[in-house]
Amino acid sequence: METVNIKINGREYTVPKNSTILEAARYAGIEIPTLCYLKDINEIGACRICLVEVVGARGLVTACVYPVNEGMEVYTNTPKIRESRRMNLELLLSAHDKKCLSCVRSTSCELQKLCLEYGVEETHFGGAMPESTPDVSTSFLVRDNSKCILCRRCIAACRSLQDIGAIGANDRGFDTHVAPAFEKNLADTSCVGCGQCIVACPTGALYEKDDTQKVLDAIADPTKHVAICTAPSIRATLGECFDYAPGTDVEGKMVAALKRLGFDGVYDMNLTADLTIVEEATEFLGRVQNGGTLPMITSCSPGWIKYCEHYFPELTDNLSTCKSPQQMFGAMYKTYYAQKMGLDPKDIFFVSAIPCTAKKFEVTRPNQSAAGVPDVDVAITTRELGRIIKTAGINFRDLPDESFDAPFDIGSSAGAIFGATGGVMEAALRMAAEVILGKKLEKLEFEDIRGIAGIKRATYKLGETEIRVAVVSGTANAKKLLDAVKSGEEKLDFIEVMCCPGGCVNGGGQPTQPASVRNTINLREVRAAVLYNDDKNAELRRSHENPAVDILYKEFLGEPGSHKAHEILHTSYIKRGL
Amino acid sequence: MKKKLTTIPFKGTQAQEAQLDELIAKNKDIPGALMPVLQGAQEIYGYLPQEIIRHIALGMDKSVSEVYGVASFYSQFTLTPKGEFAVSICLGTACYVKGSGKLMEEFEKELGIKAGETTADGKFSLTDTRCIGACGLAPVLTVNSDVYGRLTPAEVKGIVDKYR
Incomplete structure (x- = not known):
């Protein structure tokens, strides 16, 4: 690595040659505050909070975009710098709705934190405020521009990370605001609801459509049977809402908290992840044997489904018709379990706790009502679940570890790894390979498709059958791969797509982490490690050997892929176009 | 804007x-x-x-x-079509002092649109311009290539009716 010698605050450092002042300072253990900067996707020097002094430079410079060079002398903490940063914060606040007390991001807001550090409480700049009305048009997120500081991190997430570009900066000067083109409502755009904009936002300008009250009302209603299932990845992330380090597994405490909230049943979605695998692998093998549409593409990620419907409507026949694990759970609960327990599906209120904002859209989709009522009533994000637990006065950190309720308490670790990119494919391959080969695999790890790379490819020779697979996460990567599939350049049999980069562990419904954490810790990797660790230590590692899944087929569904399974566990898609 | x-x-x-x-x-x-x-x-x-x-x-x-x-x-781009008759009212200093702001209000009332807009039938568009160099005629406006000077708000309706 080429290096240069620079001085920061009078001390000498040797730093990588092509770094910015911000990176060099971090290298030297000095944190320069930022607001608009997000590593790799939003390096635009717009907010001017990272101002530093460079000896010989005219005026202060923005550390996030200013490159270091040999002999450079930088100061990061002089009275002049602090005064300038304070002034810039005041200017940002002058157009900011300062109702912080009830703001969803209060205490996790990056602007609030900086104002606290710099002693900025009020602004000297009174006068007009930009006019805005919150966009509440979708079922999954709210944009409130009165809290927007125009850092453009959301735009970068939507455009660079996801290659969707549903939003942009419109108009100029005092009127500049973030919105869809032609001032449309978000619901009328190709927004897929991934929520990557929410986790990118430093303030409370973007947040999920809050459904916590619906859940609390249902629990308080004695005529309702209220059940909840938790998605594979949230055991790896919920702890972050309670100040645990990213990558802490809190499954036991999470279950204990849910039981104390008063749910009538607390279940593990790993179980229907297994059910999804059994149905999906059966569907895949059927397509291979009967000359069905290939490559088959996974359908667990509702953001990806909406993306496919908008951007690749000609590929909707390639999508597996399997419902997602969330929807399968609700469907089985309101049919099989209702029948078994003598419950009226109308009296069941089924909640899923998920890492995802697009799941809020999924529950409203047509053809997701196996019992004649919606399979799932409400989908709440990890963040909402954290808030419910906090406001219920539960001391999360002091809880004992408890276990999920029977009969939906058994999930294989193949289901658990659904939460990370490559997990669904690996779980499906474990089953497909054993079915094709007619014997047990000695080694269950499919390492080529693990890890956080955006596009992963592998070919597996199973007896006489060769299966070409690819795993992508992030819709920008999905677009690249599917363009190549369409042009014939890429020949594949089975593709896993997850809407969010890194998969569900990095979902748009996961706890927010400030840029200072996002820029330095690879959250995708750290959170996914929890799931792969679970898998390594688990006894039950094959979806098709899950005894609880076996019972579902024996008592109710018949065979995998049966007519009844299709009625309850499969769905259909819409060719939306742009 | x-x-x-x-x-x-x-x-x-x-x-x-x-x-x-x-x-x-x-x-x-x-x-x-x-x-x-x-x-x-x-x-x-x-x-x-x-x-x-x-x-x-x-x-x-x-x-x-x-x-x-x-x-x-960019202000050079417009997202609305010009009307068949493009009314542009000078809001330069001389015209403004002589009351062209009042003319604008009257046109907005008469046409039912705001500056920068075009009537739904595509007939009239209304824009403001900076000084057009005819300060002697202040307040001045143009309708396509016709020039009208030394106007009062009372004359606005008559001008619009001519083109209706």
């Missing part, structure tokens, strides 16, 4: 589209070529219709929001 959007339906010819597609093809792979394409499109259509902004986004492999962001940023 906030860009005004139109509800007037887009009318374009095949010849116009062919001209635009040629322009897009020429600029597609040049970095930073969105501006000249938008300028060219405005020359072809007289304004930037929503359909054309979408068409350009698709052709240039950009998101619609990005193209709209540029179109709504």
Whole structure:
């Protein structure tokens, strides 16, 4: 690595040659505050909070975009710098709705934190405020521009990370605001609801459509049977809402908290992840044997489904018709379990706790009502679940570890790894390979498709059958791969797509982490490690050997892929176009 | 200023589209070529219709929001078509002192639109301009190439009726 010698605050450092002042300072253990900067996707020097002094430079410079060079002398903490940063914060606040007390991001807001550090409480700049009305048009997120500081991190997430570009900066000067083109409502755009904009936002300008009250009302209603299932990845992330380090597994405490909230049943979605695998692998093998549409593409990620419907409507026949694990759970609960327990599906209120904002859209989709009522009533994000637990006065950190309720308490670790990119494919391959080969695999790890790379490819020779697979996460990567599939350049049999980069562990419904954490810790990797660790230590590692899944087929569904399974566990898609 | 959007339906010819597609093809792979394409499109259509902004986004492999962001940023771009009769009222210093602001209010009332907009039937558009160099006639306005000077708000209705 080429290096240069620079001085920061009078001390000498040797730093990588092509770094910015911000990176060099971090290298030297000095944190320069930022607001608009997000590593790799939003390096635009717009907010001017990272101002530093460079000896010989005219005026202060923005550390996030200013490159270091040999002999450079930088100061990061002089009275002049602090005064300038304070002034810039005041200017940002002058157009900011300062109702912080009830703001969803209060205490996790990056602007609030900086104002606290710099002693900025009020602004000297009174006068007009930009006019805005919150966009509440979708079922999954709210944009409130009165809290927007125009850092453009959301735009970068939507455009660079996801290659969707549903939003942009419109108009100029005092009127500049973030919105869809032609001032449309978000619901009328190709927004897929991934929520990557929410986790990118430093303030409370973007947040999920809050459904916590619906859940609390249902629990308080004695005529309702209220059940909840938790998605594979949230055991790896919920702890972050309670100040645990990213990558802490809190499954036991999470279950204990849910039981104390008063749910009538607390279940593990790993179980229907297994059910999804059994149905999906059966569907895949059927397509291979009967000359069905290939490559088959996974359908667990509702953001990806909406993306496919908008951007690749000609590929909707390639999508597996399997419902997602969330929807399968609700469907089985309101049919099989209702029948078994003598419950009226109308009296069941089924909640899923998920890492995802697009799941809020999924529950409203047509053809997701196996019992004649919606399979799932409400989908709440990890963040909402954290808030419910906090406001219920539960001391999360002091809880004992408890276990999920029977009969939906058994999930294989193949289901658990659904939460990370490559997990669904690996779980499906474990089953497909054993079915094709007619014997047990000695080694269950499919390492080529693990890890956080955006596009992963592998070919597996199973007896006489060769299966070409690819795993992508992030819709920008999905677009690249599917363009190549369409042009014939890429020949594949089975593709896993997850809407969010890194998969569900990095979902748009996961706890927010400030840029200072996002820029330095690879959250995708750290959170996914929890799931792969679970898998390594688990006894039950094959979806098709899950005894609880076996019972579902024996008592109710018949065979995998049966007519009844299709009625309850499969769905259909819409060719939306742009 | 906030860009005004139109509800007037887009009318374009095949010849116009062919001209635009040629322009897009020429600029597609040049970095930073969105501006000249938008300028060219405005020359072809007289304004930037929503359909054309979408068409350009698709052709240039950009998101619609990005193209709209540029179109709504620069004051030289207009998103509304000019009316059959384009009323432009001088809001330069001399005209303004002589009451052209009042003329603008009267036109807005009479036509039922705001400055920067076009009537739904496409007949009239209303814009403000800076000094047009006829301060002796202040307050002054033009309707297409007809010039009207030394006006009072009471005369506005008569002018509009002439073109109705």
